Amino acid sequence: MFDFRSLTVPVVGAPMAGGPSTPELVAAVSSAGGFGFLATGYATAAKVREDITELRQRVDAFGMNVFVPELISPDRPLLDAYRALLAERAARFGAPLPDEIPFSDDDFDAKVDLAISESVPVVSFTFGIPSRVVIARLHRHDICVVITVTTIAEARLADDAGADVLCVQGPEAGGHRSTFHIADTPEKAPLDQLLAQVRAVTELPLLAAGGIATAERAVAMLALGAVAVQVGTLLLRTPEAGTKPAHKDALADPQFTETVLTRAFSGRPARALRNSFIDEFSAAAPAAYPYLNTLTAALRKAAAADPHSLNLWAGTGYRHASTEPAAVVVAQLAARIAELRCAPAQPALS
Ligand SMILES: Cc1cc2nc3c(=O)[nH]c(=O)nc-3n(C[C@H](O)[C@H](O)[C@H](O)COP(=O)(O)O)c2cc1C
Missing domain, CATH: 3.20.20.70 (Aldolase class I)
Incomplete structure (x- = not known):
């Protein structure tokens, strides 16, 4: 072994x-x-x-x-409320937010x-x-x-x-x-x-x-x-x-000054460079992995060039x-x- x-x-x-x-x-x-x-x-x-x-x-x-x-039953009203909150940002990038999210x-x-x-x-x-x-x-x-x-x-x-x-x-x-x-x-x-x-x-x-x-x-x-x-x-x-170019750049960009823990992108806590997505959505993000991950996937893909809409995963040693x-x-x-x-x-x- x-x-x-x-x-x-x-x-x-x-x-x-x-x-x-x-x-x-x-x-x-x-x-x-x-x-x-x-x-x-x-x-x-x-x-x-x-x-x-x-x-x-x-x-x-x-x-x-x-x-x-881990098989969980997500809290539907919380998930629906989160989808509604994301709608404006998703529309900005022309990204669909799925209504039905199957468990994976x-x-x-x-x-x-x-x-x-x-x-x-x-x-x-x-x-x-x-x-x-x-x-x-x-x-x-x-x-x-x-x-x-x-x-x-x-x-x-x-x-x-x-x-x-x-x-x-x-x-x-x-x-x-x-x-x-x-x-x-x-x-x-x-x-x-x-x-x-x-x-x-x-x-x-x-x-x-x-x-x-x-x-x-x-x-x-x-x-x-x-x-x-x-x-x-x-x-x-x-x-x-294979990190997205916007993510690579953000790791060295002085506008990003700290990392924080957030469930905003996936429903599980993760450490990322603090951006406007985290600031706007973290407080409302339910603990609903992998549902939230699937919910935000198309948005993140469509917004691949916008570091404020991406999950910029980073540890504290990012500099x-x-x-x-x-x-x-x-x-x-x-x-x-x-x-x-x-x-x-x-x-x-x-
Ligand atoms: C972009 C990114 C993706 C990650 N994906 C995984 C993963 O798929 N599986 C996993 O076990 N850990 C994953 N991790 C966590 C790492 O295994 C590891 O715990 C972490 O990178 C260590 O901290 P550091 O990033 O400060 O070096 C990921 C970390 C980063 C930064």
Whole structure:
């Protein structure tokens, strides 16, 4: 089974659904000695199969990430009120707002089957724990199971369920918080604290994710017991990332001065650059993932060039996102991590 402790570079490229994760990006991270994750969220299993075929021509070591579905009955009046609130902005871009939104499990079973048939070495799960049957199937095929956790309680549950590795995601992280339940209020304790607490309750290897954009921060997370750091935002502006151009530009645009947590785009809490969409709609956004995600999808697509109508996912370290090739970003981070870890301890002052 794949062991993250065997990586030559303790850097994992985060799965980033919705465009940024391309086979080129995943391959660049793995080729640089790190480990790249392919996002599968919102993509069909058929598209993921194509991506895996493309990836296999470049690298063997990569993982895929799958969203665990949670069946909820959305509050219809709240959803209708939210649709009405969005109408003016949707009309501005000529985008339709669907009336009927079917539930989608994001092709969960087909993606698990694909991981097995394609012998993908690592599968990470987000938004919950897959069933014991799924974990047992992956284990029978020697596939390493990573579960993303955001609290100590989730870490305990994931360990009990048979995870091989935990990805500990702190509140600084860009994109969705991987809370196990859609309605959960995400915890605010910073990654350092969460990582130390999780380290104390499990022996499992840990990946640390959230706001890690410098070697200093990475080394601090490794010192707290992580085997590797998982970086997302740091890679969003690289040429290999399929991030929308308006999103890439916004990460370096001085008009965007902070990141905030919002349910406005998808119904799940996610960290993004604060823009006018967030300011106007966050307060009314119901906890109704994936319904809200589908509701706003056409609007976001039509408004792809307007950074104030896009979900500009970003972690707190967004100002460090580089336009260098991903392999260079990973190599530079790795070199500085190695330098810092080898640096002699400061002599005590006498
Ligand atoms: C644009 C974007 C998309 C993301 N999509 C996913 C995803 O599909 N699956 C997942 O597990 N995490 C996703 N994340 C969260 C990352 O796995 C990771 O927790 C986060 O990027 C770490 O924080 P950082 O962005 O500050 O480095 C996404 C993050 C970003 C920025």
